[in-house]
Amino acid sequence: MDEMPALDAMDRAILRLLQRDAGLSLAEIAAEVGLTPTPCWKRIRRMEQAGVILGRVALVDPAKVGLPLSVFVEIESADHSAAWIERFNAALDTMPEVVECWRMGGDVDYLLRVVVPDIASYDAFYRRLVAAVPSLRNVTGRFAMERVKGTTALPI
Amino acid sequence: MDEMPALDAMDRAILRLLQRDAGLSLAEIAAEVGLTPTPCWKRIRRMEQAGVILGRVALVDPAKVGLPLSVFVEIESADHSAAWIERFNAALDTMPEVVECWRMGGDVDYLLRVVVPDIASYDAFYRRLVAAVPSLRNVTGRFAMERVKGTTALPI
DNA sequence: AATGAAATAAGATGCAC
DNA sequence: GTGCATCTTATTTCATT
Numbered sequence: 001m002d003e004m005p006a007l008d009a010m011d012r013a014i015l016r017l018l019q020r021d022a023g024l025s026l027a028e029i030a031a032e033v034g035l036t037p038t039p040c041w042k043r044i045r046r047m048e049q050a051g052v053i054l055g056r057v058a059l060v061d062p063a064k065v066g067l068p069l070s071v072f073v074e075i076e077s078a079d080h081s082a083a084w085i086e087r088f089n090a091a092l093d094t095m096p097e098v099v100e101c102w103r104m105g106g107d108v109d110y111l112l113r114v115v116v117p118d119i120a121s122y123d124a125f126y127r128r129l130v131a132a133v134p135s136l137r138n139v140t141g142r143f144a145m146e147r148v149k150g151t152t153a154l155p156i
Numbered sequence: 157m158d159e160m161p162a163l164d165a166m167d168r169a170i171l172r173l174l175q176r177d178a179g180l181s182l183a184e185i186a187a188e189v190g191l192t193p194t195p196c197w198k199r200i201r202r203m204e205q206a207g208v209i210l211g212r213v214a215l216v217d218p219a220k221v222g223l224p225l226s227v228f229v230e231i232e233s234a235d236h237s238a239a240w241i242e243r244f245n246a247a248l249d250t251m252p253e254v255v256e257c258w259r260m261g262g263d264v265d266y267l268l269r270v271v272v273p274d275i276a277s278y279d280a281f282y283r284r285l286v287a288a289v290p291s292l293r294n295v296t297g298r299f300a301m302e303r304v305k306g307t308t309a310l311p312i
Numbered sequence: 313a314a315t316g317a318a319a320t321a322a323g324a325t326g327c328a329c
Numbered sequence: 330g331t332g333c334a335t336c337t338t339a340t341t342t343c344a345t346t
Contacts, residue, residue: 057176142262
């Protein structure tokens with residue numbers, strides 16, 4: 001996570017490729033951006049150490065592993081103390097079906113995305129959540145019907 | 157994308173590892189799950205061909221590339237014809253700042269997540285969206301303050 | 313200071329058992 | 330599923346611009 005000079009156009013080109021396919025060989029990346037493997041490799045390593053590149057992960061098809069349902073959960077809390085936040089975060093850590101949690105501006109405090117096999121599993125999750133976290137004023141689950149677009153690639 | 161027998165415990169263990177770090181060597185994965193590299197490699201290749209593993213990508217820190225703001229956009233349409241849907245999808249394709257789009261049940265038709273540098277950029281996006289897509293009854297942007305949790309790893 | 317060429321080390325793939 | 334041979338690719342060193 002060292003300090004790092006601003007990314008140039010070449011760095012950005014490399015990031016765009018790596019965001020689409022982290023399995024590309026150095027030779028392929030280098031050829032694509034117009035460089036030889038060595039400087040290309042150094043740029044990638046520099047961006048990894050600077051934390052620009054957070055990691056390389058495999059993406060799995062949710063339906064193919066029995067998790068076809070995504071539910072967005074809006075949460076309003078009656079308590080905004082540090083203690084409550086800590087308890088809420090601790091609960092999230094123990095719930096792997098929560099794949100995203102955003103603290104929001106506006107009327108809703110948090111927006112979660114929960115990935116589950118079916119509606120019954122969502123209900124079970126909901127009960128666990130309400131049991132684990134106190135002072136929940138409102139919890140609203142909204143069901144996704146279809147993922148129309150979904151990418152991990154940022155518009156760089 | 158061939159047909160594939162159900163995933164066994166070993167397949168799932170491999171997926172869990174690969175979802176956390178796709179850069180692990182075959183030897184490391186094999187040792188972790190208690191196998192030798194070759195069968196481990198065959199399982200991975202089988203899951204890739206079956207589409208269980210969708211790909212390997214690099215994850216980039218949004219703030220470090222000048223994209224610190226995520227906005228969730230709720231969309232209600234007055235038109236639900238096939239023609240409208242096609243036009244909407246086409247518009248999404250041309251908008252890389254839309255990283256996610258879900259078709260929802262309930263009152264809201266679509267929920268997007270848009271990644272932008274700042275509020276002004278979101279406003280510019282909003283104008284382009286409204287100009288490109290007809291029959292939008294309601295478009296509400298909700299700003300995320302903080303990503304409390306975010307993972308691409310499904311609870312396998 | 314950044315790049316490129318060549319040598320080395322590590323790992324992935326395929327085969328025989 | 331295991332162990333080994335081979336072949337590709339990442340990584341390092343060093344010369345060059």
